[in-house]
Amino acid sequence: MSGTETVIEARGLTRTFRLGSEEIRALDGVSLTIRQGEFVSFMGPSGSGKTTLINLLGCLDNPTAGEMSLSGTRIFGGGKSLSERHLTRIRRDVFGYIFQDFHLIPTLTVRENVALPLFFYRKPGTAGEVERLLGILGMEHRMHHLPRQISGGEMQRVAIARALVNRPAILLADEPTGNLDTKRTDEIGSVLQELNRTEGLTIVMVTHDAGFARLGERIIEMRDGRAYEG
């Protein structure tokens, strides 16, 4: 369910990489707006620029050109680059991330993995959030298990809980079901939809799976570094 407030506004986002003597334009002047509570899917083949875009939107990287604002505050633009420290501060306030490979810490339990972001930065009002999220995601009975003792779908649920523990405004999901089978993919899909519907969480997802992309209320197709919304 989308609200009226704009949470992400991007104008002419461009990102080029240099590979030897060749310059590769991974993103070519993408402009878009994402509102509060929207579930937006970016779909496209490999190399279409969707991951580059989500990295820029998630302040994991600086654009080569273009502007971006978060909730009205300009983040990129005017020729300025932000330091890693600055980007980290923005990330910790605004975003939660889930990745294709889960990237749980193998030596920490489920509970410890979910609590990890709180060790680095704890927003006010996050007390009890670990238990609450594990409960919502159906993982409370696995709290003391290690990642190697749970299934792929369960690992992704834990990753989702970890991404949400600091109450981010926006959840970014980069190929969240890339390593899962159909059954687990459906599970995760349901979880994301539930979070969007009941918590009003803004979700920006990247996937190459057209079927999975339809979970979002908006589907933006990426081709050759450009965005096309049908």
Added chain:
Amino acid sequence: MIGRFRIAWKNLWRKKARTFLTVGGITLSSWVLVSLLGFNRGYENALDRDIDNMGYQLMVMAKGCPYEAATLMLQGGTGLRYIEQSTVDSVKAEPGVAMVTPILMQAYFDPNKGENGGIAGYFGVDAASYAAMKPFLRFKKGGWFIGENAEEVVMGFEAAELEQRDVGDMTFVPEKNVQLKVVGILERTGTQDDGTIFVPLKTLQRIAGTDRITTIGIKMEKDADAGGLEARLYELPNVQVVSFTQVKQTIMKLVSTARLMVFSIVIIALLIAMVGVVNTVLMSVLERLPEIGVLKAMGAMPGDIFLLIWTETLILCSCGGIAGIGLGFAFARFTGVLARRILPYAPKGGLVEIDLRLAAVTLAVIVAAGLVSGIVPAWKAGRVRPMESIRSAI
């Protein structure tokens, strides 16, 4: 709530073999370091004890080539240099002198000791002043001579044991064919007195056919000017002065070469251990780049990552340091025995003294060295760019 130490500890536990090997290297260097520091202290303390147990801080002896005197004494006791007994009064009168004791050392050849004979040594002492110099001397049996001309001996603990002498038994002075009665046997002191046979000074002078002495033992007054006294004593005719403080310094210098060598080995061992630490932590960082990227993505600042990795270094060095110190404590005695075999001279008693303060110093050195070693890998980890490192796993 999860903590930094817990995260770091669990990370180290991922590669147990590597962690154990790294800690093992640190343990060895820590063991060597604490043993060396313990030896430095123990040797000096043991030397101080040996010198204190002599009872006197200065000795006045007859002037002459000391090499010749020592050789002649070893071979048969003739040709010794003597000083006049009147020198005792001159020494006693010097400011700064608390007490003096005259000693006559004599050695006689015993042809019936071993295949080719051996030396029997005797100390002629004035019982009153000698005992006053060494108040810690206690008798296992009997006591001092009844008179200054008595034909008696007092034996050190080990001397009596060797000769199977008891109070009331007779002894025999070779070459001079004199029989003396054992009137006292001392308790073990752990000093050279244990192997000494004491005779009344006048008795030994009579046996030796001299009225002179070989040595004057001097105890200084508290806060006396040792250097000044020594200089004045040197002005006495035909004497040389042995200061045990200077001798101690000389012996320490003799040992310092060995200490320097061991110290160099310790430095090298420490460097090798720290290279191991750098290697372990750096490998651990490179293996966990995607993880570190994710941590940064979730809000870890460069400083947070730096401290996390640095904490792993701290744990490695603390564990290795403590284990090494524990080994140092456990094997202190063995290390002392080893040192005693190698060194040209080793005083009696324990040579390696390790206490909590020394252990703390060792641990501090090991941890400091480790933390310095850990700076580069920790800094590298802090500078990881999340996007690149996460994608490096793909």
Added chain:
Amino acid sequence: MAKTRESAQVLLVAYLLFCLRPAPANAATGCDLSSPDRDVPRLFPGSTSYTTRYMSLLADELSSVVTRLDARFRGLYDPLNVPYTIYEIYTGKKKVGYIHGVNQKGQFGGIQVFVSLDLDGRITAFYIQKITGPSAGTFRTPAFGNQFLGLSLRDFDSYDPVSGKGSGKLPAIRNPAPDMETDFYSILRALKKNLILMDVFIYSTTRKNP
């Protein structure tokens, strides 16, 4: 000048700290040859090598030894409960005998009595490593020592070295030092002790290997 003084001090104190130290207290720790490498070939001519064994008396063995020496005179034979050193002598790979010494209290100092024994327990050499007294040297001459050659423990069956009475070869042994008669009998007692100990450690078939 300062350097010479320093060297002098070091040497003098080194001498003081070294030279008047006692030899190892063998009295309490057993009786060893002072230089086995040199003494063994002399005491066992023809030998090519030796090994050293350290033995102690078990409780029942100590009682047996005391009884055999005559428990009434235990004090005359002390020390008994000490470690003992036995040199096993070889010619090539073949064991040819033993060398063993004991400490015995003498009139003026400790006496160390060594014997070389063949495989039958007969004395092939007799050596007093240490003895003190005005005529001590006479006990270390071949003339005295040769009197013991060929003797064995059996010769003590008919001779008591405490009273000096008996028959056989032992009473025929002449004391070379009348002024040290006490030590002469101490030597005989030491010899008896030496042979009984060797019987217990080596020659007796009842001894279990350590």
